[in-house]
Amino acid sequence: MIDIRAFRHEPRPFLDGAKRKGAFQQALDLLNADEEWRAHVASVDDLRAQQKIDGKPTPEQLDRLQEIKRKLKSAESELADAAARRDELLQQVPNPPHESVPDEDDAIRHWGEPPQLEHPKDHLELGRFDMERAAKVSGARFGYMVGDTALLALALYRFALDRLVARGVTPVLPPVLVREEAMYGTGFFPSEKHDYYEIPADGLYLVGTSEVPLAGLHMGEILEELPLRYCAFSSCFRREAGAAGRDTRGMFRVHQFEKVEMFVWSPPDESWDEFERLLAIEEELVQELGLPYRVLNIGAGDLSASAAKRYDIEAWFPSQERYREITSCSNTTDFQARRLGTRFRRDGKPETPHTLNGTAATGRWALAILENFQGEVPEALRSYGAPATVTR
RNA sequence: GGAGGGGUGGCAGAGCGGUCGAAUGCGGCGGUCUCGAAAACCGUUACGGGCCUCUGGGUCCGUCGAGGGUUCAAAUCCCUCCCCCUCCGCCA
Numbered sequence: 001m002i003d004i005r006a007f008r009h010e011p012r013p014f015l016d017g018a019k020r021k022g023a024f025q026q027a028l029d030l031l032n033a034d035e036e037w038r039a040h041v042a043s044v045d046d047l048r049a050q051q052k053i054d055g056k057p058t059p060e061q062l063d064r065l066q067e068i069k070r071k072l073k074s075a076e077s078e079l080a081d082a083a084a085r086r087d088e089l090l091q092q093v094p095n096p097p098h099e100s101v102p103d104e105d106d107a108i109r110h111w112g113e114p115p116q117l118e119h120p121k122d123h124l125e126l127g128r129f130d131m132e133r134a135a136k137v138s139g140a141r142f143g144y145m146v147g148d149t150a151l152l153a154l155a156l157y158r159f160a161l162d163r164l165v166a167r168g169v170t171p172v173l174p175p176v177l178v179r180e181e182a183m184y185g186t187g188f189f190p191s192e193k194h195d196y197y198e199i200p201a202d203g204l205y206l207v208g209t210s211e212v213p214l215a216g217l218h219m220g221e222i223l224e225e226l227p228l229r230y231c232a233f234s235s236c237f238r239r240e241a242g243a244a245g246r247d248t249r250g251m252f253r254v255h256q257f258e259k260v261e262m263f264v265w266s267p268p269d270e271s272w273d274e275f276e277r278l279l280a281i282e283e284e285l286v287q288e289l290g291l292p293y294r295v296l297n298i299g300a301g302d303l304s305a306s307a308a309k310r311y312d313i314e315a316w317f318p319s320q321e322r323y324r325e326i327t328s329c330s331n332t333t334d335f336q337a338r339r340l341g342t343r344f345r346r347d348g349k350p351e352t353p354h355t356l357n358g359t360a361a362t363g364r365w366a367l368a369i370l371e372n373f374q375g376e377v378p379e380a381l382r383s384y385g386a387p388a389t390v391t392r
Numbered sequence: 393g394g395a396g397g398g399g400u401g402g403c404a405g406a407g408c409g410g411u412c413g414a415a416u417g418c419g420g421c422g423g424u425c426u427c428g429a430a431a432a433c434c435g436u437u438a439c440g441g442g443c444c445u446c447u448g449g450g451u452c453c454g455u456c457g458a459g460g461g462u463u464c465a466a467a468u469c470c471c472u473c474c475c476c477c478u479c480c481g482c483c484a
Contacts, residue, residue, distance in 0.1 A: 038441095038442065038443090041441075041442050041443090041453080042442060042443070042452095042453095044442095044453080045441090045442065045443090045452060045453040045454085046452080046453090048452090048453060048454085049452060049453070051464075051465080052465090053410080053464075053465075054410070054411060055410060055411070056410075056464090056465095057410095057464055057465085061464075062464055063464095064464090065464035065465080066464060068464080069463090069464065069465095179474095222402095222439085224402095343439095348421090348437095350439075350440095
């Protein structure tokens with residue numbers, strides 16, 4: 001959520017930002033709801049102050065105190081209503097985009113050359129994926145990766161983890177089943193609730209990304225030292241309810257995949273440097289694998305509510321003859337941290353840190369590797385257990 | 393899954409209807425002492441919100457796992473939920 005006090009103090013940047021993300025009216029409404037809320041806070045606080053008394057009250061005092069109690073009851077319920085309206089709007093006002101965010105997606109850089117292939121085979125023809133049996137066992141949009149293909153994917157995750165650890169990033173194997181609070185705190189709920197799997201019997205949810213358990217790690221804490229740089233390997237689960245009819249072939253878009261995700265807690269004044277560093281790490285990984293790609297500076301309208309800026313890397317997919325997303329990294333500034341209730345101490349005073357996240361490898365990378373090199377495996381992955389050539 | 397025991401400040405741990413945001417100890421920070429340090433001693437040390445502000449702060453309100461309730465008054469009494477620990481069972 002946004003910093004309501006900053007918004008109150010200087011509304012313009014937040015209103016402009018909300019406008020770019022299509023939530024101008026909500027921001028305007030919030031300003032009014034907040035003013036109303038503050039009026040109610042004042043009257044309730046005043047009544048409570050009158051209610052204070054040391055020791056036993058005299059009979060005359062008792063009459064007055066009972067009268068105050070009655071007034072308080074209605075004042076408190078009005079306050080609760082005002083707070084609910086304010087909070088609901090507060091959830092809807094997005095993090096303003098950074099000034100360098102364009103209106104439309106902007107390809108800021110290309111690297112590598114798409115391979116010249118007469119008749120490129122796609123990943124299903126190159127690797128060993130068993131989609132039919134997965135459908136039998138789990139349903140549509142699940143897949144088995146078998147043999148060399150499984151080894152390729154595992155080598156990829158281990159490679160990414162290894163490069164990150166070498167940079168001092170702390171590796172984590174997180175829980176992937178989380179409580180509702182973690183989903184709210186990270187901003188995936190309530191807006192995208194239908195996109196994730198729920199375990200009703202236990203009130204838990206399967207995470208769509210390990211960003212959730214990584215962000216949740218320091219929920220409600222006051223951190224003593226920043227930055228904190230983590231990466232996690234986990235399975236990710238997405239219902240992708242609205243995606244039917246698109247990318248249905250093979251493992252390109254499935255309900256379950258594995259991912260190595262980076263997550264950083266940063267002091268506010270360093271987060272834009274951290275952000276560029278995350279992108280640089282992603283590019284180095286993709287470059288070491290030799291995948292041709294482009295970098296997109298994502299347009300304001302495509303940003304999530306929490307992201308102030310986002311870079312995607314899109315790798316070339318020969319079978320589709322186009323660039324497709326393989327990473328996404330965002331600076332959510334203080335938006336997500338405030339919602340999580342995470343702070344850090346600087347000069348003895350608590351402040352809200354910035355959080356950032358970015359992809360360091362996913363199963364989709366394995367598809368890009370198969371398709372771009374038509375079954376040959378990049379040197380970098382061979383020491384992590386992948387065969388030189390993937391056979392089916 | 394069964395049976396017990398607990399959740400209080402950075403940590404440990406008192407308090408069990410008003411004088412309690414909360415004893416005491418440890419830790420942290422500042423100071424005295426010292427060539428310096430240790431020890432000792434003195435002081436200080438939770439978070440959030442509203443309003444005011446000479447941006448140093450002032451003032452009022454809230455917070456003792458979370459949410460409800462009883463009461464003029466709740467860390468203390470009642471209800472629901474969450475979490476942790478111990479023993480047994482089960483399991484990788």
